[in-house]
Amino acid sequence: MIRICKEVMKKTFLFAVLLFMAAMFAAIIYLFLHMKPRDQMPEAEKSEKKLSFSWMGDNVFGADVQEGLTSYEKRHPGISLSLSYGSDNGYWDRLYMAAANHELPDLMVLDYPHLDVFAKKKQLFPLDSYITSGRISVEGIDPLLLACGQFGGRQVGIPIGIKAPALLYNEAITAQAGITLRDGMTLSEFALDCRRVYNQTRYKTLLPEEQSLNLLSYILRGEGKNVFGENGPGYEDPMDTLPFFELYETASREGWAFDRNAFGRTESDSIAESPLTSGNGPSNMSWCGFYHSNDLVTGQKGAKTGVELAITTWPSDHFDRSIFYVPSGFYTIAAYTDFGQECANVINAFSHEQIHLDKIMGGKGLSADKSYRRWQMGSVDSMKTKEMEYLENIVLPKAGKIPSPYRAENDRLNTLLIRLENDILVGSITAREAAERFYDEAWTAAK
Numbered sequence: 001m002i003r004i005c006k007e008v009m010k011k012t013f014l015f016a017v018l019l020f021m022a023a024m025f026a027a028i029i030y031l032f033l034h035m036k037p038r039d040q041m042p043e044a045e046k047s048e049k050k051l052s053f054s055w056m057g058d059n060v061f062g063a064d065v066q067e068g069l070t071s072y073e074k075r076h077p078g079i080s081l082s083l084s085y086g087s088d089n090g091y092w093d094r095l096y097m098a099a100a101n102h103e104l105p106d107l108m109v110l111d112y113p114h115l116d117v118f119a120k121k122k123q124l125f126p127l128d129s130y131i132t133s134g135r136i137s138v139e140g141i142d143p144l145l146l147a148c149g150q151f152g153g154r155q156v157g158i159p160i161g162i163k164a165p166a167l168l169y170n171e172a173i174t175a176q177a178g179i180t181l182r183d184g185m186t187l188s189e190f191a192l193d194c195r196r197v198y199n200q201t202r203y204k205t206l207l208p209e210e211q212s213l214n215l216l217s218y219i220l221r222g223e224g225k226n227v228f229g230e231n232g233p234g235y236e237d238p239m240d241t242l243p244f245f246e247l248y249e250t251a252s253r254e255g256w257a258f259d260r261n262a263f264g265r266t267e268s269d270s271i272a273e274s275p276l277t278s279g280n281g282p283s284n285m286s287w288c289g290f291y292h293s294n295d296l297v298t299g300q301k302g303a304k305t306g307v308e309l310a311i312t313t314w315p316s317d318h319f320d321r322s323i324f325y326v327p328s329g330f331y332t333i334a335a336y337t338d339f340g341q342e343c344a345n346v347i348n349a350f351s352h353e354q355i356h357l358d359k360i361m362g363g364k365g366l367s368a369d370k371s372y373r374r375w376q377m378g379s380v381d382s383m384k385t386k387e388m389e390y391l392e393n394i395v396l397p398k399a400g401k402i403p404s405p406y407r408a409e410n411d412r413l414n415t416l417l418i419r420l421e422n423d424i425l426v427g428s429i430t431a432r433e434a435a436e437r438f439y440d441e442a443w444t445a446a447k
Contacts, residue, residue, distance in 0.1 A: 048080050051339050051346065052105035054095065055085035056329055057364070061298065068359030072349060079342060081107075099123050104334040107343050110157060112148060112327050113405040119151035125333040126154040130344040137348055140369045144402055148327050157330030158347055161294070161365035164325040164395040165218055168276060168296055169288035170203075171310040177201050181312045183319075183394050187219070187243050190315035191250050197287050198256035206258045206275050206286035207251060212417040213410055215290060215314060216244045217403070222318030227413070227442065238439035243317065245431035245438075248424040257425055258286045271295045272302020277309070290314060293387050293395070294328050294365035300383045309383065311390045320398045325391070328365040366391045416441055 055065050062085050069081040084105070086094065092114060098104045104123060118124050130136040138146055141159060149157030167181075174181065177200040179193055194205040208215045217227050220241070226234030235241070251257035258275060262284045271277060271291060277299050279285025291299070293311065300309045316322035331347040333340060350356045357372050366388060420434040429437075 048078055049339055049342055050080045050082060051107060051342060052082045052084070053107040053346075054091075054105040054109065055083060056091055056109040056111060057085055057087060057298075061301075064359045068350070068356045071355055071359065072346065075355075076345070079346075081346070102336060104336075106334055106337040106339050107346060108332045108334065109160065109329045110332050111329055113410075115149065115157050115330050115332070116151060116405050118332070119156045123335050124151075124156040125335050125337065125340060125343075126156060127158065127333065127344070127347075128155050130341075131155060135341065135344045135348060137352060140352070140371045142368065142370070145327055145368050148402060148405075149330050157332045158351055159327040159330055159368040160351070161328040161367050162325045162391065163292040163294040163328040163365040164323065164391060164399070165214065165314045166291055166293040166296065166311050166390065167288055167314055168271075168291050168299060168309050168311055170276065171308045172306065173197060173201055173203050173287040174310075181310075183313050185313065185315050185319075186317050187247060187315045191247060194251065194256045195254055198254070201287070202282040203285065203287040204256050204258040204282070205251060206260075206289040207248060207421070208290040209260070209418055209421070210414070211290045212421060213414040216241060216417065218314055218322050219244050219316055221324070221400075221403075222316040222322035224321065232443050233439060238436045239432070241435045241438055242431055245420070245424060245434040247315075248421050248434075249431040252425045252427060271299040274299075277303035277307055279304075292328075292365075293390055296387045296390075297381070297383045311386055313394065321400065323395055323398050323400065324403055325395055325399050326402055327368070413442060 053069065055062075057065065062083075065085065066083050069083055073079060073081060084094075085091075095104065095108065095114075095118075099118065099121065108118075110118060115124075127136060131138055136158060138158070142162075145159040145162065146155070149155055149159055169181065174193075174197065177197045179196050181193060182189065185193070197203055197205070213227065220226060220235060223235075223240065225240060228234050248257070260275075271289070274289060275284065275286040276289040296309055296311050300307070303309065313319055313323065331350065333343045333347070337343060352369055352372070354372065357367060357369075416438060420429070420438055423429045424431060424434055
């Protein structure tokens with residue numbers, strides 16, 4: 001009897017197992033027959049690749065850049081781009097901190113000086129293989145610009161556009177003063193215009209502070225000299241810098257130098273919030289400022305009502321030898337990203353496809369892609385047209401060699417220049433004394 005019960009239990013168990021297996025098999029067949037192909041799955045069901053994208057630029061274009069990223073996401077399902085942006089020191093501080101923690105964004109926009117900084121620390125992914133394979137096209141990009149994105153013989157950055165030194169000014173104020181600024185003006189002509197504007201309107205001139213070393217380099221370049229040589233200053237006579245310092249001495253003597261303390265900001269702030277585009281009168285507003293050509297559209301977009309910006313050259317006694325252009329930024333990929341190919345696809349689209357370029361080139365100057373430049377020249381945006389005409393008609397025909405990016409000593413020298421400029425403006429030293437002191441201390445900085 002016991003044996004019979006065991007046989008029954010055994011058969012019952014086997015039947016249950018077979019029944020379970022049949023049910024599982026039927027379920028698998030059902031799922032297989034009803035499963036959607038991957039390309040027909042709802043977006044939420046796909047494994048989305050999330051790329052972080054750090055954009056260097058003024059926040060007045062933040063919405064436009066985001067629109068460009070959103071457009072890319074719609075055209076490339078499965079890719080999500082998370083945008084962060086900033087300008088000036090805060091932007092670089094965040095990236096330096098991220099680099100220290102190995103948390104750099106997958107995609108980054110870097111400027112010319114900082115490209116070398118990150119490349120030297122091997123924090124940028126070489127792009128040569130993507131260029132060779134055609135994933136990133138460099139067709140139509142100026143070889144000289146492309147060379148600026150190389151480090152150690154490897155391509156680490158793809159240039160976005162070009163910019164050039166530019167004096168931006170409020171055309172309504174110059175019209176009120178009855179003057180017209182000349183492209184290629186000399187230092188003495190600029191000083192005369194500053195005096196006339198002040199005498200006629202009481203508006204003062206925002207002389208360079210953060211751009212001080214750049215202006216000095218620009219002036220020396222016109223003389224065939226440089227701030228730095230191989231082992232010290234790139235000029236022999238301390239008085240070679242005298243014309244630069246005399247500009248501040250003349251401004252102090254004639255009273256037309258803008259007092260930054262009256263505005264409470266420095267030139268490192270956004271141009272859209274600077275004394276050129278903000279303020280409410282001669283007491284806290286300047287008629288001009290030393291910037292770059294790509295700042296024109298940004299400045300006008302953030303300017304108060306009644307400000308109509310125009311563009312001309314920085315002053316130099318030899319404009320045709322001083323003028324140059326540089327990359328306005330580079331697309332780069334972090335060395336340790338998990339999405340190298342996806343990042344390369346984004347770079348290629350943002351470098352050549354008009355649907356994206358229309359959104360992202362607002363503050364990035366003349367496109368590095370020459371074929372897109374032709375479309376930019378027909379822009380209906382009056383400020384963009386002014387910028388394009390300045391670059392195409394004034395800068396590019398005469399532009400010389402693209403200068404090297406900042407050296408490590410630049411920040412120190414710019415700080416030194418600002419101190420000497422302020423000493424001149426308050427009358428504690430002369431322009432000659434400033435030129436001598438700068439030569440001595442610049443030599444010390446170079447050793």
